[in-house]
Amino acid sequence: MNEYSITILTFISIQAIVACGLNVIVGYAGQVSLGHAAFFGIGAYSSALLTTKAGLTFWGALPLVILITGAIGLVLGMPSLRLREDFLAVTTIGINFIVESIFLYIPFFGGALGLGGIPSIAAFGTRLRGANYFYLCLAFLAAVVFISRRFTKSWAGLACFALREEETAASSMGVSPIRFKLMAFVIGTAMAGLGGALYAHLMRFISATDFGFTMSVSMMASVVLGGVGTLWGPVLGALILGLLPEIFRPLVDYRMLLNAAILLMMIRFQPAGLLGEGSFLRGLFGRRGGGRP
Amino acid sequence: MLLEVRDLHVYYGDIHALDGVSLALDEGELVSVIGANGAGKSSLLNCIMGIVPAGGGKILYGGREINNVKVHERAAAGIRIVPERARVFPRLTVYENLLTGRFGARDKGGLEEKLEWVYSLFPVLEERKTQPASTLSGGEQQMLAISRALLGDPGLLLVDEVSMGLMPLLVDKVFEVLSMLNRERGLSILLVEQNALASLGISSRSYVLETGAIALEGPSDRLLEDERVREAYLGL
Numbered sequence: 001m002n003e004y005s006i007t008i009l010t011f012i013s014i015q016a017i018v019a020c021g022l023n024v025i026v027g028y029a030g031q032v033s034l035g036h037a038a039f040f041g042i043g044a045y046s047s048a049l050l051t052t053k054a055g056l057t058f059w060g061a062l063p064l065v066i067l068i069t070g071a072i073g074l075v076l077g078m079p080s081l082r083l084r085e086d087f088l089a090v091t092t093i094g095i096n097f098i099v100e101s102i103f104l105y106i107p108f109f110g111g112a113l114g115l116g117g118i119p120s121i122a123a124f125g126t127r128l129r130g131a132n133y134f135y136l137c138l139a140f141l142a143a144v145v146f147i148s149r150r151f152t153k154s155w156a157g158l159a160c161f162a163l164r165e166e167e168t169a170a171s172s173m174g175v176s177p178i179r180f181k182l183m184a185f186v187i188g189t190a191m192a193g194l195g196g197a198l199y200a201h202l203m204r205f206i207s208a209t210d211f212g213f214t215m216s217v218s219m220m221a222s223v224v225l226g227g228v229g230t231l232w233g234p235v236l237g238a239l240i241l242g243l244l245p246e247i248f249r250p251l252v253d254y255r256m257l258l259n260a261a262i263l264l265m266m267i268r269f270q271p272a273g274l275l276g277e278g279s280f281l282r283g284l285f286g287r288r289g290g291g292r293p
Numbered sequence: 294m295l296l297e298v299r300d301l302h303v304y305y306g307d308i309h310a311l312d313g314v315s316l317a318l319d320e321g322e323l324v325s326v327i328g329a330n331g332a333g334k335s336s337l338l339n340c341i342m343g344i345v346p347a348g349g350g351k352i353l354y355g356g357r358e359i360n361n362v363k364v365h366e367r368a369a370a371g372i373r374i375v376p377e378r379a380r381v382f383p384r385l386t387v388y389e390n391l392l393t394g395r396f397g398a399r400d401k402g403g404l405e406e407k408l409e410w411v412y413s414l415f416p417v418l419e420e421r422k423t424q425p426a427s428t429l430s431g432g433e434q435q436m437l438a439i440s441r442a443l444l445g446d447p448g449l450l451l452v453d454e455v456s457m458g459l460m461p462l463l464v465d466k467v468f469e470v471l472s473m474l475n476r477e478r479g480l481s482i483l484l485v486e487q488n489a490l491a492s493l494g495i496s497s498r499s500y501v502l503e504t505g506a507i508a509l510e511g512p513s514d515r516l517l518e519d520e521r522v523r524e525a526y527l528g529l
Binding site for chain 1: 343368380
């Protein structure tokens with residue numbers, strides 16, 4: 001594989017990590033978030049600042065990055081998740097714009113110039129580049145999928161599914177709605193933080209516009225395309241959305257249009273996504289790769 | 294008194310659904326509330342569960358006022374509901390639906406025995422445990438809703454219109470199980486029903502709810518003889 005394809009695949013695996021996080025929130029807990037890129041950005045900026053200004057290595061910074069992103073998710077989720085679905089969607093869009101402007105206008109975050117000089121990741125005494133960086137992202141993606149799977153098989157996962165299906169019935173069984181929605185939100189935002197860190201050290205330069213609302217829409221498109229609430233759906237969605245503009249070059253300029261069109265088409269014709277219940281792919285391959293409906 | 298409801302009011306906007314209802318239920322009793330459609334029966338149960346807020350009055354459970362206690366905390370305190378139209382989790386399997394009953398359970402152990410026990414009450418649930426709950430018939434969904442509530446070791450079981458839309462044979466079966474749970478296990482049950490004959494038949498005491506207020510109350514066998522009840526609810 002040449003360097004170019006490896007770069008594309010690395011981007012796709014990072015996108016897949018972040019989409020998996022969004023899937024925990026939207027798919028498992030049924031909470032619509034349209035501001036997921038904010039947490040992707042918080043992860044990227046925390047890692048960038050911790051490594052450039054505080055002098056930590058990527059590995060030293062990573063646990064802190066995940067902690068910071070998850071903690072901000074907790075603080076922002078606490079008031080937001082009490083809202084009804086449609087208000088939550090609007091609130092999360094607002095969160096996205098606010099976080100983006102903070103990065104853009106506060107000099108500490110580099111302002112319009114962004115943050116540069118982010119060190120690359122070292123492992124086993126060498127700097128990770130090219131294929132090795134891709135394998136690192138792939139390993140983290142595997143971990144994220146594994147955690148998602150564990151979550152769906154856990155009591156907390158069951159509580160989230162019950163809330164998603166019938167919130168009143170679930171709470172009258174003793175499920176605390178806010179507690180489990182928050183848990184899903186924190187897990188999902190922490191995964192976005194991890195993706196952000198990997199993105200920052202791959203690019204080695206980041207700026208606020210990388211984490212805008214359009215990025216949130218593209219995350220949502222990945223999840224919806226692959227299958228909301230399925231285990232592998234977000235990965236497949238990220239892969240397709242990442243590859244399409246590479247295969248059909250003219251699509252690059254119409255990325256946003258493509259994302260929006262795919263979202264609309266999926267909602268109209270395959271609302272459960274490519275790997276969801278009743279999809280044509282599932283019909284072809286039987287009940288595989290589904291995780292849970 | 295296990296449950297005491299004092300002068301309870303429920304409002305939906307301008308609609309006054311419950312207008313000063315008072316009732317009580319002792320530990321180990323099976324009490325029924327009968328009334329026509331729209332009399333406020335479901336509002337009463339939903340208000341005791343905490344799903345709709347009380348607009349006035351008091352609800353006491355085990356002597357403690359619970360007006361401001363959240364739904365899931367009432368569940369953890371032992372109040373469980375079999376909701377109107379069952380409200381099972383459609384895309385979860387029958388088995389997963391049953392597991393959700395364990396969330397607020399006070400005694401965390403003994404899952405296997407409890408599952409075996411509800412399977413013995415309703416064997417059809419064991420046969421269908423891997424199916425999504427949406428594939429069950431209306432009657433089976435009611436059985437699942439009852440079993441789900443039982444898995445939470447309820448101290449008080451609220452049962453909302455369990456007979457609605459069921460065929461008579463199933464109504465008998467479900468009422469038989471409720472009656473047995475009360476007699477043999479001492480389970481306290483507050484049953485709300487349109488099917489007056491069946492619910493008067495298994496309960497010791499009953500209340501008649503009319504347009505949001507208690508119109509009559511007394512031992513069920515006496516109400517069965519009451520001229521007004523016979524005319525209005527039994528069609529005799």
